Amino acid sequence: MKRTLLLAAVSLLLCGTLGARGVKTLREGTDFRADTTEVGDFIRLTLDGPTDIVLDARGGAIRGVDIRPVSRNIACRVEEGRLRLLGVTPCKIAVTFNDDPSRPVYLFADPPAPKEWRRLPADAVRFGPGVHEIGTRVVTGRDRTFFLEEGAVLRGCIYGKGATNVRILGYGVIDGRGTKRGTRFERCEGVEIDGPVVLSRNGWSNSFFECRGVTLRNLKVLSSQVFSDGIDLLATSDVLVDDIFIRNEDDCISIKTRKFGFSGNAENIVVRNSTFWSGRQGNALEIGWELDAEWVRRIRFENIDIIRKGTADHLFKRAALSIHHIGNAAVSDVLYRDIRIESVEENLVWIELIPAGKWGSGGGSVENVRFEQVSYLRGREVPVVIRGGGSGAIRDVVFREFRYLGRPVSSADDPLFRIENAQVTVEP
Incomplete structure (x- = not known):
């Protein structure tokens, strides 16, 4: 009906x-x-x-x-x-x-709330309709569930520290604009966020530091100003990001390995069935810049719409899909599959080995990166930039069934590519 x-x-x-x-x-x-x-x-x-x-x-x-x-x-x-x-x-x-x-x-x-939400633990913390001032709500221990009923607004941030099995569920709103973030988890295991709208500004909206076992589903993120990353995964592994929407002014998704005193490898990360709009700063799907570690590997971006990627007045290295590698990690086994990009103002793809600087020690590598069924649908003509560096070449980058403004791309000699010290193959 x-x-x-x-x-x-x-x-x-x-x-x-x-x-x-x-x-x-x-x-x-x-x-x-x-x-x-x-x-x-x-x-x-x-x-x-x-x-x-x-x-x-x-x-x-x-x-x-x-x-x-x-x-x-x-x-x-x-x-x-x-x-x-x-x-x-x-x-x-x-x-x-x-x-x-x-x-x-x-x-x-x-969609209607999952039946599971009707069978929450007896000790679940429930927030009913209305505004709840939570400040920075620190969560420790294990088996903690927070449920936001429709109409609930939490003003503040949920901050997990060393916690295990933390769930944030429901169709309410986490308004983190006053705290400059909505959720933050440090050294936690088993984190699930499903359903809420998260608002933020001028800070990482949802961040995970040295965490393992993170599931983010049906999340809606709106944040403004510089540094308003949607989801930051720093030294965090075994992650599923599914069916989310992010509109912000910086990186929508950012994968890093070392920053703010946290460090470690990043692996087994899947981002799928989602929509992204990145504004004037940052990138839509970013691996980098801070990548000092042993490895960053087994990263999957699948069935994704990037509806806009803006740029600031000054051009930099911003892109819809990017690997800015200034660290010493081995970045490998990265897949972009079934990606639809609707509008980009600076660069379509940017992959670069960057010399050592304040964000990393340099000397890392990038290899085995695949772009399968990636389509740039409309917008201005923007390049694909792939640059090796002093630490060596970028190897085994493959574009398969790549379409650019309505036409198939069949060769790495196509003028849209700007390739330096990199091994790039284009397949029909």
């Missing part, structure tokens, strides 16, 4: 109809959550079936609409100054009106 939902994007009020025989008002704080952040407005609601969703264009005429990621194939039509999204099912999308990406509307439509 299809529903109709009206979202007034200016005042963020909703009403709508349910079914063909009855009318139901959908109320903010009960049936959905809507809010404003520094990077746009977001609406969070739960859908249990196809739903028409109507967005008001802030009182102005709708001259154009951009719905990303395009792979979601959201059908729509404009009617009397409003945008109707047709038959929406659970998704995470960004809607831009009139070619103005500065104030998008993010629609986070979640």
Whole structure:
């Protein structure tokens, strides 16, 4: 049974109809959550079936609409100054009106809560609807569960130290803008975060230092300003990142091995089924810069949409897909598969061995990096840069079924490549 939902994007009020025989008002704080952040407005609601969703264009005429990621194939039509999204099912999308990406509307439509959330441990810490001032909530010990009911807002940061089996579940909001981060875990094992929206600014939004066994699922991250990384995995291994959305101004995902007194290898990391929008700083999917360790290996990025990658006024080495290696680690067995990139303003890919500096001792290596079914869909012409360095060549980089602005790329001699001291192969 299809529903109709009206979202007034200016005042963020909703009403709508349910079914063909009855009318139901959908109320903010009960049936959905809507809010404003520094990077746009977001609406969070739960859908249990196809739903028409109507967005008001802030009182102005709708001259154009951009719905990303395009792979979601959201059908729509404009009617009397409003945008109707047709038959929406659970998704995470960004809607831009009139070619103005500065104030998008993010629609986070979640599926019904998993049945598991109804069977939480008796000692689970539950946060009901409303605002909860938690400051920096330090978590230690083992077997700790935090549940955020729909409508719950935690203002502050959940900070795990040496904890085991910590779960943060639910469709609430962690507003870490005051603490400059939403979650931080140090030397923890068995961390699971599933469901919440995390807000942050000018700090690593969700960070993991020397952790093992991390699962991040159905996470929605909106953060602003420089250093607003979405997820940082530092000396952290055995990680699954699945079905998330990140919009921030720095790295969306960053994998490192040494910083702030923490160090160690990074391996067995999977990032999949997710959408990323990186702003003026940083990169969308980053390995680097700080990579002093024995190894960084078995890294997988699969089924991913990068809907925008901006750049600052000064060009640097920013890219949608990047390995900035200034450390001494052996980086190997990295796979980018089924990646759709919609807009990039600086570089499409950047891989480089960088001489020693304040972020690393240099001398590392990069080999066995594969790009399979990577497509750059639209936007300006930007290069693929792969540079070996004084420590040696970059080896065994393979592009397979690589498409660039609508055309297949069949040779490493294609002018889009800028290759120095690197072994690069392009396969059909």
